[in-house]
Amino acid sequence: MKKKIILIAVLLLVLVGGGSAGAYYYNEVSKYISTEDAKVQGDLRAIGSLSAGKLIEWRYKEGDSFDKGDVLGIVETAPARGTTPASTVEILAADKGTIIQTNAVQDQTVAPGAALAMSTDLSQLYIVTNLAETDIASIHVGSKATVKIDAFKDATFTGHVDKIGLGTNSSFSLVSITNASGNYTKVIQKVQVKIVLDDYQGKRLIPGYNATVKIEK
Incomplete structure (x- = not known):
């Protein structure tokens, strides 16, 4: 009997934990677009x-x-x-x-x-990120963003979308990606998005730092 009670308790904990994790994941996916394809940049x-x-x-x-x-x-x-x-x-x-x-x-x-x-x-650095074309319709200029920069693990930066590219990254490539063999494989394209930070949180940012971005839908 005692073992049965322990087993039931463990199962309940697993179910509750799994449900919480699932709810958290659903909340993140439904409300935010996240990517690690981002860097600190400036006008060089x-x-x-x-x-x-x-x-x-x-x-x-x-x-x-x-x-x-x-x-x-x-x-x-x-x-x-x-x-x-x-x-x-x-x-x-x-x-x-x-x-x-x-x-x-x-x-x-x-x-x-x-x-x-x-x-x-x-003093005018910003974040450049590349989002999948399937995510672009979910954001707009002014969308709020949260940024983590690898160099500063203890800081969380806030900002907003300032500009959304008017062409995919591949459309600006000097090398043609046309497949001459006739076998076409669709590849999800990336669009560059610029995020302006509200402030630097007292940190010394420099161009090229890696970042992780989360944008509200």
Whole structure:
């Protein structure tokens, strides 16, 4: 009799636990779209000279911030004629940002348009995620989102959908995915979605961090 009571109790616990887990899973699936295909990103800007010449001065290293209009470097241009003195051209910041990568070396020869550094505004980072085409109809611009960033296990970030892509990722690929054999296999396409965070929770975010996203339907 005692064993029978214990068995019944165990079965009840299993049923209750299974029911709770099922209810939780149903709630998550019915109310949210979740994905680990997400990263922290920012608007990257390539910095270069408008003129060819020699980089005689470079004022910023990785991690340094600057404002719009600041002089980042100076290029000495070659004279058009032998009798014409060399002139200098300033490399000006088109917008405020932070140098996140640079390969600029003083006295190196530079070409017009060649990138000497990459920058982004670290105060304006956002989350880019790729959602299945079958999920896109369930969200809209303004949908609330919860974000977990792998680098900060103790923090939960909130935000909202700011932009939904107008084409699938494959439609922007330079490589054609057309199957010439005639055997067609349908593949679920992904659409890029941009999520703007409400705040950084005091954390130092940088482009490229992995994230997990949950968006309300």
